[in-house]
Structures are given as structure tokens and as C-alpha cells.
Amino acid sequence: MGQITLEKVTKKFGDVEVIPPLDLTIEDGEFTVFVGPSGCGKSTLLRLIAGLEDVTSGKMMIDGQDATDVAPAKRGLAMVFQSYALYPHMTVRKNIAFPLRMARIDQAEQKRRIDQAAAALNLTDYLDRRPGQLSGGQRQRVAIGRAIVREPSAFLFDEPLSNLDAALRVGMRLEISEMHKRLATTMVYVTHDQVEAMTMADKIVVLRAGYIEQVGSPLELYHTPRNLFVAGFIGSPKMNIFSGPEAQKHSAETVGIRPEHIDVSRTEGTWTGRVGVAEHLGSDTFIHVHDTGLTDMMTVRISGDIEVSHGDIIHLNPRQDQFHRFDAQGLRIA
Amino acid sequence: MATQHSRSAARLMMAPAVILLLGWMLVPLTMTLFFSFKKYLPLRGGDLGWVGFDNYIRFVTSSAFWPSVLATLIIVGGVLLITVCFGVLLAILLDQPMWGQGIVRILVIAPFFVMPTVTALVWKNMFMDPVNGLLAHLWKAFGLTPVEWLSQASLVSIVIIVSWQWLPFATLILLTAIQSLDSEQMEAAEMDGAPPLARFGFITLPHLSRAITIVVLIQTIFLLSIFAEIFVTTQGSFGTRTLTYLIYQRVLESQNVGLGSAGGIYAVILANIIALFLMRIVGKNLD
Numbered sequence A: 001m002g003q004i005t006l007e008k009v010t011k012k013f014g015d016v017e018v019i020p021p022l023d024l025t026i027e028d029g030e031f032t033v034f035v036g037p038s039g040c041g042k043s044t045l046l047r048l049i050a051g052l053e054d055v056t057s058g059k060m061m062i063d064g065q066d067a068t069d070v071a072p073a074k075r076g077l078a079m080v081f082q083s084y085a086l087y088p089h090m091t092v093r094k095n096i097a098f099p100l101r102m103a104r105i106d107q108a109e110q111k112r113r114i115d116q117a118a119a120a121l122n123l124t125d126y127l128d129r130r131p132g133q134l135s136g137g138q139r140q141r142v143a144i145g146r147a148i149v150r151e152p153s154a155f156l157f158d159e160p161l162s163n164l165d166a167a168l169r170v171g172m173r174l175e176i177s178e179m180h181k182r183l184a185t186t187m188v189y190v191t192h193d194q195v196e197a198m199t200m201a202d203k204i205v206v207l208r209a210g211y212i213e214q215v216g217s218p219l220e221l222y223h224t225p226r227n228l229f230v231a232g233f234i235g236s237p238k239m240n241i242f243s244g245p246e247a248q249k250h251s252a253e254t255v256g257i258r259p260e261h262i263d264v265s266r267t268e269g270t271w272t273g274r275v276g277v278a279e280h281l282g283s284d285t286f287i288h289v290h291d292t293g294l295t296d297m298m299t300v301r302i303s304g305d306i307e308v309s310h311g312d313i314i315h316l317n318p319r320q321d322q323f324h325r326f327d328a329q330g331l332r333i334a
Numbered sequence B: 001m002a003t004q005h006s007r008s009a010a011r012l013m014m015a016p017a018v019i020l021l022l023g024w025m026l027v028p029l030t031m032t033l034f035f036s037f038k039k040y041l042p043l044r045g046g047d048l049g050w051v052g053f054d055n056y057i058r059f060v061t062s063s064a065f066w067p068s069v070l071a072t073l074i075i076v077g078g079v080l081l082i083t084v085c086f087g088v089l090l091a092i093l094l095d096q097p098m099w100g101q102g103i104v105r106i107l108v109i110a111p112f113f114v115m116p117t118v119t120a121l122v123w124k125n126m127f128m129d130p131v132n133g134l135l136a137h138l139w140k141a142f143g144l145t146p147v148e149w150l151s152q153a154s155l156v157s158i159v160i161i162v163s164w165q166w167l168p169f170a171t172l173i174l175l176t177a178i179q180s181l182d183s184e185q186m187e188a189a190e191m192d193g194a195p196p197l198a199r200f201g202f203i204t205l206p207h208l209s210r211a212i213t214i215v216v217l218i219q220t221i222f223l224l225s226i227f228a229e230i231f232v233t234t235q236g237s238f239g240t241r242t243l244t245y246l247i248y249q250r251v252l253e254s255q256n257v258g259l260g261s262a263g264g265i266y267a268v269i270l271a272n273i274i275a276l277f278l279m280r281i282v283g284k285n286l287d
């Protein structure tokens, strides 16, 4: 079990309100990702759930029980910190055993759980090393191992992959996703990286300055962003957003079109522009187009390879059914 | 960077410091060695020639030798114990956010700026005086007979005075160490279900082990040679005659430079034994 409910939760540091009244339900077994720009209060929200910060007002329930004033250790949640927060003077085995030791679980059971976690995380050969002798990815695994052995009702991750290099990040992302499928335990995951959010989440919570901008599945957010902020934040490369006469044609204040929903033509098209930089990834080509008269720069994503180079004049054909329309307040027009 | 050229340049530039340090150390040491083999009584005939190991034998066979070694060890050990224990507690206390933190920290560090002689005088006359001292008044307030600190509990008194003086040093070093403790580690331990005492034992203390080692090493070096505190308070009586003080008495009170020099060499040997011993037990924390 691991259902977490926040009711009108607020958090102030001194006079600064970091989390305005916030309602949120995280269902049992769900992989929920908090995503938003740096400083928007994601970590604070996670720490409120963990109990490392006290809520200023409001109520927190875990599995229907009021947990607002329950000590962190008693909430049955395990947290993986951004800095891993391993105990540097203990071996990997002792690190992983620490929560079990604190819970006074008997030796045989401790050993069973540690061996199981170590096997699952490829740490068996490193159990007698210290964290200082491990690579970043291995440390990350130890931190996860320490969380797993507690068999918590929910896992909390605070940007766990942000200290890893790109290749390792992709690998760990998969491992955490697989772990979630295997354990089917609630996971709350904080990141500022929308790719992580899109690939891992069952449910994404988009935050801005402590406010929830939208809650939904990755594809809901992708297809029907509720406002301009979500539209600009979710999706990579970013959605092209512009206003003016061209937007008026769609009877909206502002319209957006994703780079992958624009086709390129040499001969004719709705819009015309000059190629700035073309990024050839092999599988895709990202073309940055200038002088379209709509925005400074439009991004177009073409599947496969296409022969364009700097300075070429090309024509763009947006797919008419893929426009996102927003009103003067930046809210989506259905 | 370690080219032939830069290495010789480095040697050249280090030379003045090395030569100065060597001279500083070697000249007194050689002179002490030189005098320790002589019968040299400045007021009673001056240099009376070579005597071999006579001074060394006389120094250790004197009834004052072993008690002085013991007094030295008790004072060093007692002060280390008190400063490290209270230093850790004070450092943890000072690390807590509180009102007036800056001023409190300066006040805690203040005793370290007071000269040893002054410290000893303040303690002797203001606190430990059996008639007018604050402690005497305190004892009387509870209807007890005031303790004559410097004669009845002389070693304890010296340990208290010196601890008071060195506590700020220990606190300061341990405080900076505590401040470098990653707060996420503490939070992780909290989430792992460790109560405050366990967090102290499993996280804070191991984190401090390196700083404690440094405090112990540095303090030992200075504590082996404390002098002013004894000179001002008990003058070496009531069992407070340390090795340093014994040497002082041999050289200046008995005017026997040869005997005192032999004692000095013993002190050097003792300091090295203790240093080796310390390096063995705590030095592994320093790698």
C-alpha cells in the first residue's frame, strides 16, 4: 500500500511561500513524477511528503491515515537523495544494512534482503567496498539498494540521475522503470528533465513556482497541454509558439505547433524561412529556421535524414490538425 | 610540472626555510646533548668536565622522576579527555541555529586568547582561592567546607585550568568539521529510522574522527610542555611536578645544567614515544 494524499498543504520559509495551497493524490503503485524548472519547489514538496520539512498548514495522509505530524522514519517511505547521501565510513553492505539494523531486524533476514538487493542491483562484487571507491552509477545503486531493503510503501527520488553522465542516465532510467514494474510500489520522482518525466511516469505533475500547472499522463500533457507553460515545457525540442496575425487565423491569441508536426518542402509551403543550424542525428534532423516572420526561430523535426545546409531557403507545412490554441490568459482553447 | 628545472628551483626556494628550521631545531638540541654529558654547575664552579652518562643515571634514579612522568601523562590524558568530550558537545550545540550565534561563538573561543599565565592567575585567585574564590563561595552557599583546590586536588585543578584554556581550540576545530557534514546524510539516517543518539554514534562521530585525531595530536604536542599554569599555581608541589617542571627545577633552582639537559633529552624521547604511539592508534584516520 502506498497512497499519498495532500490536502491544502502549504509551506513557507519565513515569509516566502514556496508551496501555495496544494491538493494532490498519488495513487498506490503509481509512478508519479514532479517536473518543473529549478527552484519551483519540487524538492520542497518531496521533503514535505518525506517528513523532512514540516508543513506550514494543511494535511497529509498516507494510506488514509493522517501522517502530517508523523516522524519521517515512521511514515514507511524511503528516499534516494540527489547527492546519494551514503555513509562514507561504512562499507556498501553496512550502508544497505543500516535501515534494517535500525529496525532491529534479525541477522539472517538482513542478510537475505541485502543479498537479494545486491543481486538485483549488480552490487554483489562491491559489498565490501566503501562508497568512496565506487563510481557515480554504483553509488546511485547503493542508495537505491538502501531504499529497497526497507520494503517501503513508497519510494521518493530527488533528481537521482542528475549527477550521472548522459549514457549512464539512460541506463539507470530504464533500471528504475523496471524496478517499478517489478515491485509495483508507489514511486514519487522529482526531476527538472522533461525527458525523464515523459519516459518514466504514469502520472506527471508539472509545477511552476509551487503551483500545479497540470496533472496527467505523459501523453495527455503532450497532446493537450492545459496552458502555454506546460506546452513549452513538455516535449523536446520545444513547441514553436507564436502570436500575431498568423495566430488570429486560427482564432486564438497564441498558437503552438510541435517541431515534429511540421513538414518541409523545397518548393512550396505555408511558411518560408532560411535554414540556420541543421542538427543531423541520423535518426532525426532538427532544423532551426529563421526569418519566417512568426518567431525568431522555428524548430522543425524531420524523421530520418534530409539534405539541407546553412542558408538554404525552405518551405514549412504545418499539419493543420496539430495546432494548439491558447487564449489571452495562455489557457488552452478546446 | 615536475621538470628537472622546476624541481631544482623549488629546492632553492625552500632552502632558506629548511635551513632556518634545521638551525632552530638542531642548535638547541645539540647544545642540550652537549651539556647533558657534562657536570656544569654555573654558581658552583661552572664547567667541571665530562661525566659520561652520570647525569642520565642520576636523573632517572632520582625519586622525582617517575612521579613527574606520571603527572605529565595524567595532565595530558585528562585534558585531552575533557577537551575532546566537551569539545564535541559544544560544537554540536554551537552548530544549532540560535539567536546571537555569532556572539556566543566568539565568547566560546575567547579563553584561547588569554595568556596561560593570566588564565592560571584568574583561576587561582578568582575561582579556586579557598577563602575568596567563587567556588569557595559556592561551596559555602550549600553549607559545605570549601575545597582547597590547589593543595587538596592539585592535579585535578591543573587539568581543569588547562582544559578551560584548550577547550576553545578543540571546539573550533570540531565545529568546522561538524559544519562540513552533509545534511543529506543526517536526513538519510533520519529516514532510515536512526534516533538522534544513533545518528550521533553512526554518522556524526565517524565524520568527526579525523578532526578529533588532529585535536589530539596538536594538543598533545603543546600539553607535554605546559609550564606557566604550574609555575603560577602550585610551583610543582602537591604532585603537580611534570617532567617539564622537573627539568626547570634542576636547571634553575638547583643550578645543575648538566642534569637538566639530560632530563631534556628524556623529555624528547618521551614526546617521541607518545607521538609514535598516537600515530599508531589514531594516525590511520589521517590517510
Ligand SMILES: Nc1ncnc2c1ncn2[C@@H]1O[C@H](COP(=O)(O)OP(=O)(O)O)[C@@H](O)[C@H]1O
Pocket (backbone or CB within 6 Å): A013, A018, A036, A037, A038, A039, A040, A041, A042, A043, A044, A045
Ligand atoms: N531551507 C530553506 N530555507 C529557505 N528557502 C528555501 C529552503 N529550501 C528551499 N528554499 C527555497 O524554496 C524554493 C524551492 O526550492 P526547491 O524545492 O529546492 O526547488 P527545486 O527542487 O524545484 O529546484 C527556492 O526558491 C528555494 O530558494
Ligand SMILES: [Mg+2]
Pocket (backbone or CB within 6 Å): A042, A043, A044, A159
Ligand atoms: Mg531540487
